[in-house]
Amino acid sequence: YSTLRLILGDQLNALHSWFSGDKDDVLYVIAELRQETDYVPHHLQKVCGFFAAMEHFAHALQKAGFHVLHLTLDDTEQDDSLPALLARLCREYRCSEIEYQRPDEYRLAKQLAGMEIEATSVKCVDTEHFLLPFDELEQYFTANKHLTMEHFYRQMRRRFNLLMENDKPVGGQWNFDAANRGKLKPADLKEIPAPLLFETDISAIRARLERHKVRTIGELSEPFIWPVTRAQAKQLLSYFCQHLLPHFGRFQDAMTAHSPHGWSLYHSRLSFALNTKMLHPKQVIDAAINAYETSNGAIDIAQIEGFVRQILGWREYVRGVYWVNMPEYKQYNTLKASRPLPGYFWNGKTRMRCLEHAIGQSLTSAYAHHIQRLMVTGNFCLITGIDPDEVDQWYLGIYIDALEWVELPNTRGMTQFADQGIVATKPYAASGNYIQKMSDYCSGCHYRVKEKTTEDACPLNSLYWGFMHQHRDRLENNPRIGMVYRNWDKQSREMRDATLARAECCLDHIEEL
Ligand code: FAD
Structure with missing residues (x-):
């Protein structure tokens, strides 16, 4: 040859x-x-x-x-x-x-x-995979400079003429994010469709990994459920368009422990097929838009826009951020976080139900959906100050779709705010209140989400304030955050001290939470 x-x-x-x-x-x-x-x-x-x-x-x-x-x-x-x-x-x-x-x-x-x-x-x-040509990334992204995802996304919508009508966004607005925050009610739980799972025999591969003593994490119950051929990947895409897309946007941020299908909900589970390039992003977007256009209203604009935004917006955006900022990006640690990752990230054994659930399902299925990654595990690592190198390693290993170009900006940038604000304009820090609003995790938890300072108080509540207090100098003048400090200052001195003391105690005993 x-x-x-x-x-x-x-x-x-x-x-x-x-x-x-x-x-x-x-x-x-x-x-x-x-x-x-x-x-x-x-x-x-x-x-x-x-x-x-x-x-x-x-x-x-x-x-x-x-x-x-x-x-x-x-x-x-x-x-x-x-x-x-x-x-x-x-x-x-x-x-x-x-x-x-x-x-x-x-x-x-x-x-x-x-x-x-x-x-x-x-x-x-070239790989001929992404929508935006590699050589043009520098026209959109500048090293070390924040570019709003939303701004980039609108440019992509125009450039590729997707969900556009005479140069205007279909539905009259660019972004239906506000309609993407529905919480699942008990009646909704019964409606969640079962995910499409495949049954590939991977026993020979498994035996090979054992023979070569390849060190892995997590579990695998056979047969193998993820798509491993182009035909299966296309089937998964069709299944998504037909059964999941009608509610994708509405429950995009929801989390539940009370449904056997709660681990994937209305998410597409297409990231592995996309990241291995078995599917082309344009093919996925076109299929979804076609399903929307032929659905006779069963799929509304908030559902399809929410989905297209993830692939045309976020996926292309993180790739641009990655390439213009590497290799420096991998070293950033703006908040100087240095704590080791607690042991329960490797076995799910914690009394915090939200973490137990998100980590547990990551170990059993190599998958967690976006809000679990961002607001449960990601948020916890942020407000407890875990070393971003350890956070990266965990995310890069545990998910079926994890490849550094997409993992790194999401982890170091979006969740850990370690990249000097290149991705996010403010840290995605949250207390137990957010978890309670978006999930049913708190009701079965050992800790009490309404409490802040008691021994059984949800650790996230004090840790959140501990984090905000610790980084006040950096965050106070951020117009998107200032209000938080005004609320903090309004609390009594005793309450603030007790909250910070509880945060300190949670950090001292982080392995036992
Ligand atoms: P859906 O919810 O169905 O979304 C559809 C598609 O949109 C996804 O398949 C994905 O290709 C794309 N997408 C959605 N959100 C993002 C995003 N923030 N960045 C890039 N693409 C996005 N995604 C990965 O593919 N690999 C990773 O290693 C990865 N690591 C992440 C780490 C953290 C801390 C966070 C917060 C997010 C990460 N994501 C990663 C993004 C996102 O969580 C996953 O793409 C998504 O959960 C995959 O499941 P899905 O296919 O069911 O997604």
Whole structure:
């Protein structure tokens, strides 16, 4: 073969222009590698999901007549890095050229860009995945500078002419965020549809991971439920459009412990299929808009807009933030947070029901929906001052969809406010009141959400004020926060002291909460 083309585990894009060209002289390589299983401890379902999807993709390409080398951990045991593997394969197959698609992660992009292999030329091409071309990111994003997601999102709506009517947003407004905050009432719980789960046999992959002693976290009950083929991914998309999209926006921020389907609610669970590129974001947006337009009103504008905003807005936005700010972004720790992550993040054993639930389901399903990630685990780490490196490691390992380009701005930026305000204009800090408003977690909790200073008071209440007090100098002049301090100052001296003392006590005993 003259050319070796590398396909990374998150580049399973069957529509890439590579696959419409000449087949004969090209060898495609898809490889399981220890460097990828080990850069952080991953959830068992995440590793199995990536490996299974890679294997299916390799077989689909072979079936379509391409020359594909699918290498398992058994085959790459001798290669201690990706460049080492590529160098060996170029020698073995006498390839004089390597082509690869630009990695979405800085770590891999740097590794491949720095690769030098004797008598071999190396070429990087686009992944053809995102809506916004990579080369244009700098026209929208500036390093170290805040760009409001909403501003970016409106530009994207106009640019790609999505949910637009004569240059105006469909429905007369850009954003229906206010309609996205419904709380689930007991009667709503019975209506939540069961999620679509697949049944892939991954026992061989699992055995391989055990044989190679790959360290993983979390649990896996077989068969495997996540989509691992393009056909399954498309099925999941159709299922979402038909059964979940009609209520997606309304219950976007809701949380419940009282439904067997509460772990995924009306969320699409498409992030894994999107991040592995089995689905193209435009394909997902088009399918959802088509469902909205043909639904005879069953799907209203608040539902579809809320969904399109996540993919056209947030997903493209965090990618831009990531690329213009890396590698510095990974070092930011604006609030100088340094506490280690409590042990219950790894086993879910805490008396705080909200955390127990969000962490527990993350361990059992490698998934939590956005508000659980942002307002339960994320908020807790923020107001207790957990070291952002430890927060990143946890998020990067535990979720099936976790890849650094999307995880990092969400974690370090959106939840931890560690990025000097590049993503968020204020910290997403909340007390137990927010959890009570958006969920039914508090009713079965060991702690009392109405209490602030007692021994059984919800820890979030005092920790919230402890955090606000600690960072007063930085936050007080923020126009979106000033009011909070006025409320604090109105409380009696005794109450403030007792609240801060309780916060101190919670932090001193953080492992026992
Ligand atoms: P849905 O609620 O159905 O949303 C549809 C799609 O919109 C998602 O599949 C996703 O592609 C996109 N989306 C929604 N919110 C965001 C967002 N904030 N940033 C980027 N894309 C978004 N998403 C990841 O894909 N990988 C991660 O590693 C990841 N880490 C996160 C860490 C934290 C602390 C937070 C707060 C969010 C994180 N997210 C991450 C974003 C979001 O929580 C997930 O994309 C979402 O929960 C995936 O579930 P879903 O497919 O059911 O999403």
